[in-house]
Structures are given as C-alpha cells and as structure tokens.
Amino acid sequence: METKKSKKADLESKKALFFQAGLAAVLALLLIAFEWTTREVTTGSLGELADVVIEEEIIPVTRPEEIQPPPPPPPPPVPSEAFDIVEDDVDIDDELLIDDVEGRADTRIDFSNIIIQADEEEEDEDVFIIVEDMPDFRGGGQEAFRRWIMSNLKYPTIAAENGIQGTVTVRFIVNADGTVSDVTVMRGVDRSLDSEAVRVISSSPPWTPGRQRGKPVRVAFHFPVRFQLE
Secondary structure (H helix, E strand, O other): OOOOOOOOOOOHHHHHHHHHHHHHHHHHHHHHHOOOOOOOOOOOOOOOOOOOOOOOOOOOOHHHHHHHOOOOOOOOOOOOOOOOOOOOOOOOOOOOOOOOOOOOOOOOOOOOOOOOOOOOOOOOOEEOOOOOOOOOOOOOHHHHHHHHHHOOOOOOHHHHOOOOEEEEEEEEEEOOOOEEEEEEEEOOOOOOHHHHHHHHHHHHOOOOOEOOOOHHHHHHEEEEEEEEEO
C-alpha cells in the first residue's frame, strides 16, 4: 500500500535533533542549579530584653488583736478623817501629866484589887509505862491476864464464817484504884475482832495498881489479843 503522508509532516527525520536540543536544555538547567548561590538572610531582631527590676510586693503581717482584760475596779474611796488644823501660834491646853513612878523605900503598893483566876481545868494525872512496882493481875501478872482473856474471849461468828483471824493490839490503862479504862485499839484486824478485844479487856476484874515511890499511879499497857481459828 502506498503511503500518503508528506515528507514535511514526517517527524522521524527530526527526532535526533529534538533529542539533542532536550539534552542540551537539561544540562543547562543542571549547570544553573549547581552554580546558584544563596545569600544569608538575617532575621530582624525582635528586640532585646532589658533587665527589668520587679519590685516584690511586701505583704504586711497581720496579727489577731489581743483582747486586754478589763482594768480592775478602782479601790473604794477612803473616808477622810476630819483634822483640826491648829495654827502654830495657838497655845494647846492639853498637857500630858506623868506621875512620879520612881520607887522609894516607903512606897506601898496595894494589891487588894488584883484578882488571880485559878485554872479551872485540872491537869490529868501522869500516866506511866514503867514504874517501880508494876500493876499485877491476880498475882500472876500479864500472863495471868492473858489466860483470863483466852477463857473469856468469844470468837465473833461472822469472823469465824469468813475465816478471819489475827492479832489485835489494844492499849488500856490500869488506874490508881486498879480499874481498867481508856481501852483503845492501836492495830486492828477486823471490826468484829476489834470490838470483841475491846469488850473483853473492858470487862477485866480489878488489878493491883502500880506504885511509884510508894504512891499508886496510872500505868498504860499495850496488850496483844490473838484470834486464831482451830
């Protein structure tokens, strides 16, 4: 088949020329790119920060208000006494007269109006602990009195039921007439035992009183009363 295309419209003959022109253009762009130089761009200063002195705010210290106590009431007014003001040139008639109190050989003093009051309270008789002749109980002394107590002692029922026992120390006085008085518990154990010890000693028969220089006197004793369950 015969080709109808004209030779002017045929681009195959110019293909080499276009290739060379494109290659030359690319090389030129590469050279321009390598030779391109950049200038340093300096950014403008945004301003320098100057030293700024910041004043510190002083916060005042607040303290709670102290409540002062009310002042004490004023003292009551002292009533002023009336004084008579006497002028210096006024004669005073009141004179202090001092009697002559110097004693002389013939001076007599009257004591008839002086009343001496006697002490109404008589002193208690002395109470001895040790005397020349100690009190005696039925000729056997304290040992005989101990046997008498054991034979007359009644053990309290409430103390026996509760198993209470011990020694009660009792103080008493043998009077000048031989009787027993002033019975006191010095060291107790139980109320029931203490009461029984006081009862039995208070019911003691008379003693032979003690004597000091041949005279009957009061003598004090400290006597133990023993309570023991069998």
